[in-house]
Amino acid sequence: MRDxxxxxxxxxxxIWQTATRLSSFNELLREHCRSMSSGYGISVEINxxxxxxAFFAWAQIVxxxxxxxxxxxxxxxxxxxxxxxxxxxxxxxxxxxxxVEEGRSKQNGNAIAEWWPTGFALTTFxxxxxxxxxxxxxxxxxxxxxxxxxxxxxxxxxxxxxxxPSIAIAYFDDFMGLSPNWRNPSFFGERxxxxx
Amino acid sequence: MDAKxxxxxxxxxxxxxxxxxxxxxxxxxxxxxxxVPGTDSVAxxxxxxxxxxxxxxxxxxxxxxxxxxDALLETAETYAGQAIPPLQDHWKLPxxxxxxxxxxxxxxxxxxxxxxxxxxxxAAAKRFILGAGAADVLIFEHRINEGFIALCKxxxxxxxxxxxxxxxxxxxxxxxxxxxxxxxxxxxxxxxIRSARFVELPDVLAPWWLIAEPNAYVFLLLGLLGCARxxxxxxxxxxxxxxxxxxxxxxxxxxxxxxxxxxxxxxxTALQQELASIVKFL
Numbered sequence: 001m002r003d004x005x006x007x008x009x010x011x012x013x014x015i016w017q018t019a020t021r022l023s024s025f026n027e028l029l030r031e032h033c034r035s036m037s038s039g040y041g042i043s044v045e046i047n048x049x050x051x052x053x054a055f056f057a058w059a060q061i062v063x064x065x066x067x068x069x070x071x072x073x074x075x076x077x078x079x080x081x082x083x084x085x086x087x088x089x090x091x092x093x094x095x096x097x098x099x100v101e102e103g104r105s106k107q108n109g110n111a112i113a114e115w116w117p118t119g120f121a122l123t124t125f126x127x128x129x130x131x132x133x134x135x136x137x138x139x140x141x142x143x144x145x146x147x148x149x150x151x152x153x154x155x156x157x158x159x160x161x162x163x164x165p166s167i168a169i170a171y172f173d174d175f176m177g178l179s180p181n182w183r184n185p186s187f188f189g190e191r192x193x194x195x196x
Numbered sequence: 197m198d199a200k201x202x203x204x205x206x207x208x209x210x211x212x213x214x215x216x217x218x219x220x221x222x223x224x225x226x227x228x229x230x231x232v233p234g235t236d237s238v239a240x241x242x243x244x245x246x247x248x249x250x251x252x253x254x255x256x257x258x259x260x261x262x263x264x265x266d267a268l269l270e271t272a273e274t275y276a277g278q279a280i281p282p283l284q285d286h287w288k289l290p291x292x293x294x295x296x297x298x299x300x301x302x303x304x305x306x307x308x309x310x311x312x313x314x315x316x317x318x319a320a321a322k323r324f325i326l327g328a329g330a331a332d333v334l335i336f337e338h339r340i341n342e343g344f345i346a347l348c349k350x351x352x353x354x355x356x357x358x359x360x361x362x363x364x365x366x367x368x369x370x371x372x373x374x375x376x377x378x379x380x381x382x383x384x385x386x387x388x389i390r391s392a393r394f395v396e397l398p399d400v401l402a403p404w405w406l407i408a409e410p411n412a413y414v415f416l417l418l419g420l421l422g423c424a425r426x427x428x429x430x431x432x433x434x435x436x437x438x439x440x441x442x443x444x445x446x447x448x449x450x451x452x453x454x455x456x457x458x459x460x461x462x463x464x465t466a467l468q469q470e471l472a473s474i475v476k477f478l
Binding site: 020021022023049052053054055056057059060062063 | 430431441442445446448449450453473474477478
C-alpha cells in the first residue's frame with residue numbers, strides 16, 4: 001500500500017474509540033476518500049445515509065461481542081473490522097465519482113483501484129484501521145499479505161460478494177495473511193483464535 | 197338501512213374529549229364568576245325585573261372574565277417573548293428537539309414548559325411526516341401534552357422511592373435515556389397521530405414502519421433524537437432537519453431491534469438500554 005494513504009494517523013487519539021463513534025468515524029473515512037484521489041487517482045465519496053445504516057448495523061455486532069472473553073485480542077479486532085468492511089460494502093457506503101480523474105496520468109499499480117474504486121477504497125481503509133487498532137490495543141504489528149496486490153483475488157472477492165456480503169470478512173482475513181473461514185465467516189466462535 | 201354517521205368513527209372519542217374539555221372550561225368560568233363578590237350585570241338586572249323573585253347577589257361576572265383574560269394575555273405574551281410562532285405554522289420551520297427532561301423531572305407542575313415541549317414534539321412530528329412524503333397528517337397535540345404530563349407524574353412518583361448509587365455522569369446519561377424511553381412509550385400509547393396519508397411511498401430506509409405504525413415510528417425517532425441532543429449534542433448535525441434524517445437512518449438500521457423491544461414485557465428498560473447503546477456510538 002502507498003504511504004500516501006496512511007490517513008489514519010494517531011494524532012494522540014485512540015483509534016478504536018474514534019472508529020466506534022459515527023461522527024469521528026465519518027471524518028476518518030472522509031479523509032481516507034480524499035487521499036484516494038491523490039494516492040491512486042480515483043475519486044470516491046461517502047453516501048451519508050448508507051454509511052449511517054451500515055455503521056449502526058455494525059455497532060450492533062460490536063455490542064453483541066462486547067462481553068466476549070476473547071475481546072482485546074488481535075483476532076477480535078480483525079473480525080470486527082472485517083465485519084465493518086462487509087457492512088460498508090453491502091450498504092454501498094462509498095460511491096465512485098465517474099469522470100473526475102480521467103485527465104490524470106495513470107500511475108503504476110492502480111489497476112485494482114481503477115477496476116473497483118469503491119471496494120478498493122473501503123478495503124484499504126479497513127486494512128489501515130485494523131493495523132492501527134491492533135498496534136494500539138494489542139501492541140502488535142500486522143501487515144497486509146502479498147495477496148492484497150493480486151487482482152485475481154480481488155476479482156473473485158467482487159464476484160462472490162454479490163452472492164454473500166459476509167464473505168468480505170473471509171477475504172479481509174485472506175488479505176491480512178490469516179486463514180479465512182469461508183463457510184461461516186460472520187461467526188466469531190468458529191474462528192481459530194476464539195476456539196483456543 | 198342505517199344512516200352513515202357524519203363524523204368519521206375514529207375521531208369520535210377525541211371529539212368527546214374536546215366536548216368534555218369545553219364543558220369543564222365553562223364550569224370553571226361559572227365557578228369563578230360565582231365566587232367573586234360584586235354587583236349584578238346588566239343582563240341579570242333585566243332578569244331580576246322580569247321574575248321579581250328575590251335572588252342572592254350575583255357575581256361581577258365581567259370582572260372575573262377580565263381576570264381570566266389577563267391571565268391568558270400574560271401567557272400569550274410569555275409565548276411571544278420566547279418567540280414561539282403560532283402553532284399552525286410552527287412545523288414549517290426546522291424544529292430543534294431540545295427537551296430538558298431533567299427540568300421536567302424537577303418541575304413536574306410547570307405547565308408552561310410542558311406545553312412548549314408538546315408544541316415542539318407536535319411540530320417536529322408533523323414536519324417529519326410531511327417531509328417524508330405524506331399528503332396530509334392529523335395529529336392531536338393535546339394527546340402529546342397528555343404524554344408529557346404522564347411523564348412528569350411518573351417521574352415525580354419514581355424520584356421519591358428510588359435511590360441508586362451510580363457515578364454522576366453515568367447516572368445522568370442513564371436517567372436521560374430512561375426519561376426519553378418512558379416518554380416515547382407514553383406517547384406511543386396516547387396515539388397522537390391519528391392519520392398520515394401517503395400517496396406515494398416515503399423514504400426508502402423507513403417505508404412500511406412509518407406507514408403502518410406512525411406513532412411508534414415517529415415517537416421513537418423523536419425520543420432518540422431528543423436523547424442524543426441531550427447527551428451528545430456535538431455528535432449531531434447542526435441543522436435540525438439533517439439531525440432528524442440522521443435519527444431516521446439510525447432507526448432504519450436498528451428497526452428490527454426496536455420492534456423486538458416494543459414487544460418485550462418491560463419495554464421501558466429495553467428501550468432505555470437501546471438508546472444508551474446508540475448514543476454511545478454517536
